[in-house]
Amino acid sequence: MMQGLDPKALRRLNTSVTLRALAVESEPIGMSALAETSGLSRRTVELILDSLVEAGWVTELDRVPTTGAAGRPSRRFELRAEHSVLAAVRVSTLEASAVVADVRGRILGRATRALPNYFDPASTLDITAELVHEALAEAGATVDQLRAGAMAAGGAIDENGVVQRLVHTDEWEGTDLPTEMAARIPMAWFADNDANLGALAERWRGVATDHENVVWSILGNRSGLGILIRGTVHRGFQGAAGEIVEATPLGVLTLDQRPVAFLSSPVEAERAIAAAVLDKARAGDADALAQVDEFVQHITTILTTVSWMIAPSLVVFGGGLESGADLLLPRVRSALRAARAPDIQILASSLGPDGPLIGALKFVLDRMDTELFGPLMPTA
Numbered sequence: 001m002m003q004g005l006d007p008k009a010l011r012r013l014n015t016s017v018t019l020r021a022l023a024v025e026s027e028p029i030g031m032s033a034l035a036e037t038s039g040l041s042r043r044t045v046e047l048i049l050d051s052l053v054e055a056g057w058v059t060e061l062d063r064v065p066t067t068g069a070a071g072r073p074s075r076r077f078e079l080r081a082e083h084s085v086l087a088a089v090r091v092s093t094l095e096a097s098a099v100v101a102d103v104r105g106r107i108l109g110r111a112t113r114a115l116p117n118y119f120d121p122a123s124t125l126d127i128t129a130e131l132v133h134e135a136l137a138e139a140g141a142t143v144d145q146l147r148a149g150a151m152a153a154g155g156a157i158d159e160n161g162v163v164q165r166l167v168h169t170d171e172w173e174g175t176d177l178p179t180e181m182a183a184r185i186p187m188a189w190f191a192d193n194d195a196n197l198g199a200l201a202e203r204w205r206g207v208a209t210d211h212e213n214v215v216w217s218i219l220g221n222r223s224g225l226g227i228l229i230r231g232t233v234h235r236g237f238q239g240a241a242g243e244i245v246e247a248t249p250l251g252v253l254t255l256d257q258r259p260v261a262f263l264s265s266p267v268e269a270e271r272a273i274a275a276a277v278l279d280k281a282r283a284g285d286a287d288a289l290a291q292v293d294e295f296v297q298h299i300t301t302i303l304t305t306v307s308w309m310i311a312p313s314l315v316v317f318g319g320g321l322e323s324g325a326d327l328l329l330p331r332v333r334s335a336l337r338a339a340r341a342p343d344i345q346i347l348a349s350s351l352g353p354d355g356p357l358i359g360a361l362k363f364v365l366d367r368m369d370t371e372l373f374g375p376l377m378p379t380a
Contacts, residue, residue: 011048014040018048019057020368022079023103028061030074049077057083079103085141087132087149087185088360090194091125093118094266097357098131100139103147103368105205105361107354109139119171121180129184146187150363151177152194152356154224156239161191164238167245190363195226195242196233197359198318198349203228204362206355207347211314215242215306216349218319219299220261221270223252227310250302260295264320271320278324292327299328300335307341318349 021038022029029037035045052058059080063073081102089098097112111134115124128151136143155166161178177191199216202208208216208228216226225242227234234241244252255261262274280288303315317325325348333346349355 014038014044015048015051016368018045018052019079020365022058022077023081023365023368025079026104028076028078030076032074034077049075053077056080081106083145084147085136085139085145086361086364087135087146088152088357088364089128089132089149089181090152090356090360091115091118091128092154092194092266096124096128096131098128098135099354099357099361100132100135100141100146101361103365105358105365107357107361108141109135109137111135111138119169121172121175125177125180125184129181132185143185146185148188148190148364148367149181149185150189150197150360151181151191152197152360153177153191154194156243157191157193157235158239159235161189165240165243165246167243188367190360190367192233192360192363193224193226193235193239193242194356195224195319196235197226197357197363198351198355199226199228199316199359200233200362201351201355201357201359202316202318202349203231205358206316206350208314208316211312211345213310213312214314214316215310215312216316216318216355217299217303217306217321218264219252219302219317219321220258220264220295221256222264222266222319223256224319225306227312229310244302250305251298252302255295255298258291258295260291260324263324271323274320275323278327281327292324293331296328296331296335300332300339303332303336303346304339304341307336307344311342312344314345314347316347316349318351318355322348322350322352 017038021034031045035042053060057080059078061076061078081104084103085100087100095112095114099107099110101107111131113127113131118124156164158164163172163175166172178189181189195216199214202216203214208214212231214228218224223245225244227242244250259273259277262270265271277288277291281292329346351358
């Protein structure tokens, strides 16, 4: 037994570990494999699974004989992903969005709405909560099925989900995002910076699955970094890690109003301007190509510093930069080699605008606990 844990706490921990292991499996899993994955004894796993099956959280499937295998076929189990649902929300300066997903992270419903006044946290959070209900309705789920949720938002957000700092406004500073959301939709809530969650998503479902040290970057009109070190979000002091928009000597905002920089703008019309320049560049227009090269030099300067200070094995372009990947990636790679930066990979996000929302779902799953997601194993 782990020191410091009473039997009840140990059963809760073991059940949580089993639920986590089941949640990440896309196929039914046998008891022996589950024991190996979870690190628990076969007997412990058997007791937990029997409890979860009885409570309706897990389904035991028919045994399937294995060709050439002697003895009785292994018992197989599968999480009933529809038993509970999770919510993920994202708030940006112009709109809020919400998704509802099953406990494997499969999105079942979504809703989006423009924000009339981002600088009013109370009304913005009210709208965000309404969007969760709209996403629930689209998913065909009920509030009773909701178990937990997470919010992706801008700014320096600490490990407790409190906004410590947000560039250009102090209206959000001190806002306890999990507490505020729980007041509107009573359940466990978590919160983190949207770039951090973008990085988490890429490692879970995107281009960073083979990397532990990752930087997810949005650069241009909007700038920020999400940082994973050894596969874990690195927030730094008061959640400030990656908030490079505040680092004046880096000159992050030098080109924020240039057409190509609008790739990362939240304004649709500005993104269209960037797209038009890129189309011209693809067609060989000299002026458009010069604008692309200027932007590449700008972000290479930033990434050269990042490559030495953080030394990730991978930098992911997200937040809109992925739409210009065909032009940006080869040029940035070449410029980094010329700058003799570490030989890091540069890839475009494969998740697009959903990245931070998918990361928020993963954020919840990483905090899966039986108090939120299921029953305790009965006392022997």
